[in-house]
Amino acid sequence: MLKEFSGYDESRYDLEQKAKKEARKAFIIKVLFWLLSILVSVLLAFCIVHFGIDKTSVVNSSMEPTLSKGDSIVINKASYIFGEPKRFDVAVVQIGDDEHSLYDVKRIYGLPGEKIQIISGVIYINGEKLNDEVKVEEMELSGVASEEITLGEDEYFVLADDRNNSEDSRYTNYGLIHKNEIIGKAWIRTNKFGIVNMLNKKND
Numbered sequence: 534m535l536k537e538f539s540g541y542d543e544s545r546y547d548l549e550q551k552a553k554k555e556a557r558k559a560f561i562i563k564v565l566f567w568l569l570s571i572l573v574s575v576l577l578a579f580c581i582v583h584f585g586i587d588k589t590s591v592v593n594s595s596m597e598p599t600l601s602k603g604d605s606i607v608i609n610k611a612s613y614i615f616g617e618p619k620r621f622d623v624a625v626v627q628i629g630d631d632e633h634s635l636y637d638v639k640r641i642y643g644l645p646g647e648k649i650q651i652i653s654g655v656i657y658i659n660g661e662k663l664n665d666e667v668k669v670e671e672m673e674l675s676g677v678a679s680e681e682i683t684l685g686e687d688e689y690f691v692l693a694d695d696r697n698n699s700e701d702s703r704y705t706n707y708g709l710i711h712k713n714e715i716i717g718k719a720w721i722r723t724n725k726f727g728i729v730n731m732l733n734k735k736n737d
Contacts, residue, residue, distance in 0.1 A: 585611050587717065589625060589636045595699035596638050599623065599667070599733040605724045606638070610717035618689060618712075620644060621666050623719040623729045626691070626710050638719055639701055639710070640667065643690025648683050651675035651703070668733050672696045676703025687712040694733065 587608040594602045600623075608625050618624055622641045629635065643649035648659050654672040656663040674697070684690060688709045693699035700707045719729040 585609075586720070588723075591638055592635060593637070593699070595693035595695050595701070596623070596640070597695040599640075599694045600638060600719070600722065600729065603724075604722055606719050606729060607721040607723060608717040609720035612718040612720075613715055618644070618715060618718075621730070624689075624691070624710075625716040625719050627714050627716055636716060639691035639693055641689050642692050643682070643684050643688075643702070645684055645686050645688055645712075647690075648681050649678060649690050650681040651678040657681075666734055666736075667694060668735050669694050669696055674703065677705060678703050682709075684709065689715070 587610060589606060589608060591600045591602055591604040591606065600606070606625075613624075618641050620641055623638060624641050625636050625638055627635075628637050642656060642663070643658065650657045651672060652675065654675075656665065678690070682690065688711060690702045691710050692703070693701045702709050721727070722729055722732070
């Protein structure tokens with residue numbers, strides 16, 4: 534007796550349904566992976582801008598001859614998130630605390646807790662003469678540092694490289710810099726390529 538043929542293949546139907554489910558699952562996974570990639574990219578960009586790197590332009594000539602007005606520099610923010618500012622670092626500091634605040638660039642000399650004094654153009658740290666690593670003109674004015682200054686636990690004494698034509702921590706209208714005012718370390722000069730903290734050193 535011949536087997537009656539109904540025209541309906543149940544196994545084939547099950548395979549088609551399974552294939553559709555697998556295709557839907559693969560599509561959903563692909564969409565989720567795509568959304569996750571976008572989220573990670575956005576978070577990475579946010580972290581880079583706010584906690585990693587930034588860019589600014591030098592707004593004055595106070596760091597001549599190391600940096601010139603208009604030089605474009607990359608700021609390494611992470612340097613001072615995971616470490617502390619060091620002596621001779623070229624740092625980017627924020628002047629003012631409102632929407633009109635500016636980024637300024639200065640070199641760090643006095644560190645928290647230290648005593649700093651400038652006598653006849655010579656810098657003394659805790660009573661000992663400092664051997665400056667930077668090629669600069671001899672300072673003509675000591676400003677408030679003619680008397681010994683004791684720095685607080687989050688205070689830094691900064692100087693301009695153009696010592697005789699610029700304002701810095703020697704002057705009361707500029708003052709000491711607090712840790713929260715330091716944006717980051719001046720890292721790379723991009724318009725005339727150079728590693729900023731390697732520029733204008735005495736051993737060049």
